[in-house]
Amino acid sequence: MTYFENFMEQFFLEHFWVLILVLIWTVPWKGWALWRAARAGHLGWFTFLLIFNTLAILDIIYIFLFSEDKSNHFSGQSKHNFVD
Numbered sequence: 001m002t003y004f005e006n007f008m009e010q011f012f013l014e015h016f017w018v019l020i021l022v023l024i025w026t027v028p029w030k031g032w033a034l035w036r037a038a039r040a041g042h043l044g045w046f047t048f049l050l051i052f053n054t055l056a057i058l059d060i061i062y063i064f065l066f067s068e069d070k071s072n073h074f075s076g077q078s079k080h081n082f083v084d
Contacts, residue, residue, distance in 0.1 A: 022055065029056035029063075036067040 001009075012019060030049065037046040045062055052058065 029059040033059035
């Protein structure tokens with residue numbers, strides 16, 4: 001085992017809370033990005049985001065730069081038409 005591997009193993013054994021914080025940070029972003037990619041039909045993005053973990057950096061970039069929000073929040077109309 002290399003020095004780096006030994007150091008990382010020892011670090012995470014002594015500081016398990018760091019892993020918990022990373023999970024608390026990344027899981028919601030990953031879920032939101034995967035949901036938006038699936039709903040938009042972006043198979044390439046969905047696959048990429050599912051396979052690679054970048055500590056939510058690419059997930060956030062996808063959500064705010066590459067996914068399009070199809071709903072119009074400023075028109076005053078809802079997505080559902082509830083006309084009697």
